[in-house]
Amino acid sequence: MSQYWSTLHQRRINRRSLLRASARAGVGAAGLALVGCGDDDDDDAATAQVEEQAEEQAQAEQTQAEQTQAEEQAEEQAEEEAEQAEPEEEEEEEEQAVAAGGVDLDAELRVGYGSFPPSLDVQTAGGSGGQGASNNRNFSQLFEYNPGRVIQSSGGFANFEFVDNNSGLVITVNPGATFHNGEALDAEAVQFNFERALGRAEYNPDFQGANSARAGWMGDIEVIDANSVRIGMDPPFIDAPEQSGGINYALVPKQYVIDNGDEHFANNPVGHGPYQFESWVPDQEIRSTRFEDYAFPRDSTNQFKKAYAKKLTGRFFPEEQARAAALEAGEIDIAYRIGSDTASQFEGDDAYKVIVLPDVRVMAVELPINASVDPVTGGPNPWRDKRVRQAANYAIDAESIISNLLTGDEERAYSPFPAGKPLPLGDLDAPYNYDPDRARALLEEAGQVGFAFKITLPTGLWTGDRLWMPAVQQMLNDVGFQVEVDFADFGNALSEARNHTLLNPYIFNQGSTTAGAPLGPAFSYALITTVGSPYSHANADDDFLSEFSDFQSLISEAGQEFDSERRADLYFEAASIHYSNAFNVPLFGLSHLYAVRNNIAYTEYFDTSTGFNAVYAQVLNT
Incomplete structure (x- = not known):
């Protein structure tokens, strides 16, 4: 059975639907057949005969069209039924492979991206957000989310609580987590990161943080104890947890940044994510290695999970056809975000599948x-x-x-x-x-x-x-x-x-x-x-x-x-x-499409993703 399409969370985009885009781009509108009925001098008998023949032909064409339509509907229904069963069979096969120890935990996962960061400092405009590519996996946010993307007050790297009649937000870091260089993820680290974003950090008050506007609600940031900070709010701000420990709020180690400076950090980042930075060549590749001391196991119940692949390499291919070609050439395992016309070239080839993620x-x-x-x-x-x-x-x-x-x-x-x-x-x-x-x-x-x-x-x-x-x-x-x-x-x-x-x-x-x-x-x-x-x-x-x-x-x-x-x-x-x-x-x-090799298994945590997360990807031995 073809492994061309793979979708998640019962979100089905069938092959016929997805191929519409490439098919319609190349098919022009069919012209209407116009039948000439002779000159005005034709007699009534000839006219009647032509009309009778035309009526018979029209009836035959209608019968043929109805038969063709019925056959197409039956074929489409059979195809949809087969496609609905196909991902279930594939998921079952992948689950069996995982259960049997079929995941290669020493594998290198190679991802071809269409955008790449000009900086690896995730707190700058150039290094944050979607363009961060695989560098994003070197960092984590503080708070847990449920699969529906509702932020949770406990369970992640830190917990939060509104205090003092909602005039303050207390963030308490769960003890034991460290950055990749061994620095503790604690209250002082949290305080430093928010002050850095706001341009208040003493080591460099001129630092331009990408999240400075989103952190503008923050008043005094006070360390309460080794693991807790209190952020003052005047007026109170209900979205404070999201705008402090949520998506796109990655933390960096205080002493490492102070000792080495912003420019060094932008080229040699340290985070506390499931991968740790190894090397990069600007506009070419970013290499990372699994962080073995990551605070959460692979079977954790939240979005924080230890990575499967030992090595993660992000490579830069600005054109999606170049990403597809690199996949076919065996240079990468995942072609990140390709269009439906490019995806269609993998149809019928069991060496690949296309994962469709509603975004x-x-x-x-x-x-x-x-x-x-x-x-x-x-x-x-x-x-x-x-x-x-x-x-x-x-x-x-x-x-x-x-x-x-x-x-x-x-x-x-x-x-x-x-x-x-x-x-x-x-x-x-x-x-x-x-x-x-x-x-x-x-x-x-x-x-x-x-x-x-x-x-x-x-x-x-x-x-x-x-x-x-x-x-x-x-x-x-x-x-x-x-x-x-x-x-x-x-x-x-x-x-x-x-x-x-x-x-x-x-x-x-x-x-x-x-x-x-x-x-x-x-x-x-x-x-x-x-x-x-x-x-x-x-x-x-x-x-x-x-x-x-x-x-x-x-x-x-x-x-x-x-x-x-x-x-x-x-x-x-x-x-x-x-x-x-x-x-x-x-x-x-948008739905986002990812062409992958057929030995790549993937399970998304969120109901609606922000993109294919390499941490969740598994390279199977078979």
């Missing part, structure tokens, strides 16, 4: 709405005009992109809103459905036909970006915009965005599907749109739109609200302002 990333175009002056022309900023922003929204046919260029099972996007709430339409009668005529009319009304701008796409992390981005560009141009796309290096582009030097529109990934924001609106708005957030154009001294000021006030109020229902109401009201005023252009969610 938390929901794409959007982030717009510079708060700068009064256009940074390119020096004139008034057209994005200040709601009609221009709405025109961009009506111009995008997200459903066609999903059907023709993605797997077909993705969803269109909306502004980040809480799960359990309706779509945040605000004063709109309906979502921004594809309506190019309305988009053109809005541009004409605003006097902005021909508005020229650039969209920056950080490339290499988001599946199929070089397929769907030209479609977005063309749709915008078709209604009267003049769009240029900058296919930029991922790490450098995100560094510019975090440093607020990327002034034009750019692509980022914190929207909602119909079910709401995958990681919650608090997480999303800590990254986009809001003042000072890392992937927002908004700065504290901007000339805000009045609607934006209302939105920002609601986000701030929600962050201080500890009643969950009231908090959800506030985020929903903010999302409704965000969506109805078209503060960005929501696009669609």
Whole structure:
């Protein structure tokens, strides 16, 4: 049986669905057959005979079409039934192999990535986030999550508790954990990391931390005892645990950084993750070795697990076809995030399989709405005009992109809103459905036909970006915009965005599907749109739109609200302002595809992943 497709958590994307993208890209629309019926001088008998023959032919064709359709439906049903059984059989085979000691614990796992970090310091703009590649596995966050990505107050490297009428957050590190160099992971280490992020650390107050804006809620950071720190909050902040010990908050060893400096650390990182750094060649490869003294076993019940493969090598292949070729050549074991057309080349080859992971990333175009002056022309900023922003929204046919260029099972996007709430339409009668005529009319009304701008796409992390981005560009141009796309290096582009030097529109990934924001609106708005957030154009001294000021006030109020229902109401009201005023252009969610060798087994911990985690991958002996 072919091992081509492998999906997780019963999330099925069948072969026929996934291959649609590559098939539709190459198939033109069939022309309608037009039948000539003779001259006007033909007699009635001849006409009747032709009509009778045409009717008979039409009936025969209809019968044949119905028969063909029935056969296709039966074939598709049989294929889907076989595919539904296939992953269960594969998972059973993999479980048997693991149980029989079939995992090679001395293996090297080689992963080909489409983006690579310019720095290995995970607390900098260049070294944090998705572009961190395999270097991310050298680090861990503090707090435990359940599979639904709800942060837990105990069970990880540290526990947390709100104290003193929610004016403080106490973090208590569970004793015994160390960094890779032997330094203790303790209260002083935690304090140092937060002060470093905020530019308060005495060794270098000028350090530019990527999470400085997200840590802006932190007041005094006090060491209580060897394992506990108290962070003051004025006002209280409900999302404090997420913005201190959650995703993207990796810790570094205090004394190692002080003794060696930031530049040395950026090239020789030390963390407390399941892998420890060995070596790197910039823009080529990162090598790591399993940390044998990792604090958690492989069978732990949380996301922290000891790695299976002894060696982890991340290699840089900016083009997805190059990653696929490297996989076929035996140079790597995993081709990270490839498009459906590239994935289709592995169909029918039992040497490979494609793992499909539904992802938390929901794409959007982030717009510079708060700068009064256009940074390119020096004139008034057209994005200040709601009609221009709405025109961009009506111009995008997200459903066609999903059907023709993605797997077909993705969803269109909306502004980040809480799960359990309706779509945040605000004063709109309906979502921004594809309506190019309305988009053109809005541009004409605003006097902005021909508005020229650039969209920056950080490339290499988001599946199929070089397929769907030209479609977005063309749709915008078709209604009267003049769009240029900058296919930029991922790490450098995100560094510019975090440093607020990327002034034009750019692509980022914190929207909602119909079910709401995958990681919650608090997480999303800590990254986009809001003042000072890392992937927002908004700065504290901007000339805000009045609607934006209302939105920002609601986000701030929600962050201080500890009643969950009231908090959800506030985020929903903010999302409704965000969506109805078209503060960005929501696009669609993404499924991410990974082509792997057939001896790679994988079990994802989270219900919805942030990507293929090499720590969970097992290299089987067979």
